[in-house]
Structure formats: C-alpha cells, structure tokens
Amino acid sequence: MVHAAILTLDECYASSAGGFADILQVANAHLRRQQGAAAVQFAWRFVSLAGKPVTASNGLQLQTHALAPHERYDLVFIPSLHYGGRRRFEQILDRQAGACAWLLAQWQAGAWIAANCTGTFILAQTGLLDGRTATTTWWLERQFRARYPDVDLQLRPVITESDRMLCAGASASYLLQAIRIVERFAGQAIAAQTAKSLLIDVSQTSQVPYLPLLAERMHSDSLVQRAQHWLQSNMTRELRISELAAALATSERTLIRRFRAALDQAPLAYVQDLRLEAARALLETGDQGIDAIAGQVGYRDTSSFSRLFRQRIGMSPGAYRNRFQVNSAP
Structure with a gap:
C-alpha cells in the first residue's frame, strides 16, 4: 500500500480534502483492473492533531484519526483552508505548531508532502519551503511573500515540485495535484486513465490566463x-x-x-x-x-x-x- 494522510484542519475545504481521496479511490479502481487484486494501491486516513471531528468550512463534520508521533506515511496532503480575512487566517496559522512539527518529521522520514492553495501557508510555516520553489493562490501573493520572504514563490505554474514537496494554486487545482501524485506513485498510464475517467484537463499547466493584470492595491494617494x-x-x-x-x-x-x-x-x-x-x-x-x-x-x-x-x-x-x-x- 501507498499510505497517505490527509491533514484535516478546521475550516478546510471539504471538496479539497475529500476530493483528493476520491481521486485516489478512482486510481485504485484502475490499478485493480490493470494489475489485479495484488496491485499496490493507495490507502488513506483523514488525520488531525487531536483525532476529533473537524468542521469543514461548509459545516460538514469530518471524522479523523489522531496524529501518531511514530506512524509514518508515504504521502501527506494538506487541503486548502477557507480564507476568512487576514487576521483570522493568520490566527489559524499561528495555532499549527503541532501540525507543523508532525509535517517536518514526516518529510524527514521520506514522505512526499502536497499542499493545496492556502494549505501552502501551512507547509511554509514548517520552514521546509525556505529556499525552495512553491506556489499558492494568486490573490494571496502579497500576504504569502510578506510572511514567508525566504520562499521562492512562483505564480505562473499551477503546480510546483521541489524536494518531495508539491504545491498547487487555487483550490480546484487539487485535481491536477492529485493526478500528479497518482503519476508519481502509480505511473503515467494509471494517472492518464484516472484523469480521463474524471474529465480532468491535465493540459492546464499555467495559472497565467487566470491571473488578473490589475491586482487590487489599496492606497490613499x-x-x-x-x-x-x-x-x-x-x-x-x-x-x-x-x-x-x-x-x-x-x-x-x-x-x-x-x-x-x-x-x-x-x-x-x-x-x-x-x-x-x-x-x-x-x-x-x-x-x-x-x-x-x-x-x-x-x-x-x-x-x-x-x-x-x-x-x-x-x-x-x-x-x-x-x-x-x-x-x-x-
């Protein structure tokens, strides 16, 4: 099995957390069809620091397993979080010391870490992205750069990859991110079949066509x-x-x-x-x-x-x- 952990935090997007698991499930179906019941498949858990139910941003209750200090995963996914304003969002980030320590330990033990949209802020909070390339949702560029000046933030690509860390742009890019993960662990053929089954357009590699040229900049001049x-x-x-x-x-x-x-x-x-x-x-x-x-x-x-x-x-x-x-x- 490829063991995956989906780090589930209060105010995460249920679509990002659950959708990532759904894509792994479809990949498993193709793996069984192509390679039989003995195929190496994906197994996942929704995990949280305390192991208690987590409330997604849309009010959905998600059951989770507690983070076990000595349990190791091959893959950790950080879903996107709802942005309720700068102050509230930064308060959420400042409460993640335990999760960040766990992420650091997982990466040091060899796990891949994938962070989606605002989830990239959580990964950056660990310090692992310092000096490395990352991306996030375009409209939080200035906040990200101010908070994590040592990260090489790139907004042109939909997905960046650096030293077993995959970052993705705005929330729906988890679709492309999950396909990239499937390709990494199960091969290009299974990834292509999974994408076709779910009508995921893997040709979308750039965020540029979606980026506004006139970003809102508040000033009083x-x-x-x-x-x-x-x-x-x-x-x-x-x-x-x-x-x-x-x-x-x-x-x-x-x-x-x-x-x-x-x-x-x-x-x-x-x-x-x-x-x-x-x-x-x-x-x-x-x-x-x-x-x-x-x-x-x-x-x-x-x-x-x-x-x-x-x-x-x-x-x-x-x-x-x-x-x-x-x-x-x-």
Missing part, C-alpha cells in the same frame, strides 16, 4: 487616484505621460514616482493592463473579431496587440476566447 480615473476614461486614446501630468497639474517625475509607490508600476504600464483586461472581457462575452477588439481597446496594430496579449496572458486572443468565452445560447 489622491493624485494617483485621480490619475487612475483619468487613465480609465482615456485608455483607448494614444497617450503620453506629459498629457497626463498636464491634466493633473503636476510634473512627470512626481507623477511617475507617486504612481510607482502606490501601484508598483508606471502609468503607461497601468494603461496597458487596463486595455488588456478590457480585451479579455470582450473576448469572454462578445463575438467581435480580433481586429475590432484591438481597435476598441486602443491598439491600431492587431499584430502588436496579439503579441502583447500572448506575452502577458500566456495564450493568443483566439485561444483565450476558445477557452473562456461565455456561451450565451439557451
């Missing part, structure tokens, strides 16, 4: 706020930084300095992101041609627009439409 409003109203025009500075009655140097301090980018880069986000919305909801969309968001040269779109979004405008267009047909 009134000059920058006025600049943002002006740029949003004029983004389809050919813009010069001198024109923006004149409209705001300030110098170009002051404008650029304060814009960078508030939003960590230059004003014209902000305009570029505005245009691309507008193009995304048009591709998702409309049926205009690429030429028309490029012109509508402020680009006269379609080839330049397409090249920039691919560079920033990770795929061509046409491919993006094929994947994300909302079907309005009844």
Whole structure:
C-alpha cells in the first residue's frame, strides 16, 4: 500500500480534502483492473492533531484519526483552508505548531508532502519551503511573500515540485495535484486513465490566463487616484505621460514616482493592463473579431496587440476566447 494522510484542519475545504481521496479511490479502481487484486494501491486516513471531528468550512463534520508521533506515511496532503480575512487566517496559522512539527518529521522520514492553495501557508510555516520553489493562490501573493520572504514563490505554474514537496494554486487545482501524485506513485498510464475517467484537463499547466493584470492595491494617494480615473476614461486614446501630468497639474517625475509607490508600476504600464483586461472581457462575452477588439481597446496594430496579449496572458486572443468565452445560447 501507498499510505497517505490527509491533514484535516478546521475550516478546510471539504471538496479539497475529500476530493483528493476520491481521486485516489478512482486510481485504485484502475490499478485493480490493470494489475489485479495484488496491485499496490493507495490507502488513506483523514488525520488531525487531536483525532476529533473537524468542521469543514461548509459545516460538514469530518471524522479523523489522531496524529501518531511514530506512524509514518508515504504521502501527506494538506487541503486548502477557507480564507476568512487576514487576521483570522493568520490566527489559524499561528495555532499549527503541532501540525507543523508532525509535517517536518514526516518529510524527514521520506514522505512526499502536497499542499493545496492556502494549505501552502501551512507547509511554509514548517520552514521546509525556505529556499525552495512553491506556489499558492494568486490573490494571496502579497500576504504569502510578506510572511514567508525566504520562499521562492512562483505564480505562473499551477503546480510546483521541489524536494518531495508539491504545491498547487487555487483550490480546484487539487485535481491536477492529485493526478500528479497518482503519476508519481502509480505511473503515467494509471494517472492518464484516472484523469480521463474524471474529465480532468491535465493540459492546464499555467495559472497565467487566470491571473488578473490589475491586482487590487489599496492606497490613499489622491493624485494617483485621480490619475487612475483619468487613465480609465482615456485608455483607448494614444497617450503620453506629459498629457497626463498636464491634466493633473503636476510634473512627470512626481507623477511617475507617486504612481510607482502606490501601484508598483508606471502609468503607461497601468494603461496597458487596463486595455488588456478590457480585451479579455470582450473576448469572454462578445463575438467581435480580433481586429475590432484591438481597435476598441486602443491598439491600431492587431499584430502588436496579439503579441502583447500572448506575452502577458500566456495564450493568443483566439485561444483565450476558445477557452473562456461565455456561451450565451439557451
């Protein structure tokens, strides 16, 4: 048996914890069919520090086994946790000293550890990710970097692997993560059969098409706020930084300095992101041609627009439409 432990914490997502086990169960069915009853299969337990019932974020009660100090597993999975605000989330993290010590011992004994979405924070809390590559859900990037500055956080890949540790992006990426685990322990053929059985698209290897270009950044700089409003109203025009500075009655140097301090980018880069986000919305909801969309968001040269779109979004405008267009047909 490949012995797996699913570390079940209060406020975890039941879909992440239970779904991971479901995929192992389907893999077992393929293993038995291909290799017979004697096949090496997955066995799992839902575990917690005290071994008491755990309440998932949706209110579901999950029965668990207590963590046994000397019991060793081949694999440990940390499901994603519900994020109820920064303060509450960090309080949850600060209560995990016992779980972190157990995770460290499991890894040192040779176990693989897979952390999903916000579960990556738990793994980072052990110190094991310091100096190693990891990923997590994109919208908690700044909080993760602030709390764990020694981790090499990468948001482009859906899954990262480093020294027997697999980290994955936003919660639903546990599907891809579980398939990767099945491949690691049972081989590529069983992993492919499992993915096909469950309609899991294993071609999704990048988070880039899902990442917003305009991350919300709270600031109180009134000059920058006025600049943002002006740029949003004029983004389809050919813009010069001198024109923006004149409209705001300030110098170009002051404008650029304060814009960078508030939003960590230059004003014209902000305009570029505005245009691309507008193009995304048009591709998702409309049926205009690429030429028309490029012109509508402020680009006269379609080839330049397409090249920039691919560079920033990770795929061509046409491919993006094929994947994300909302079907309005009844």
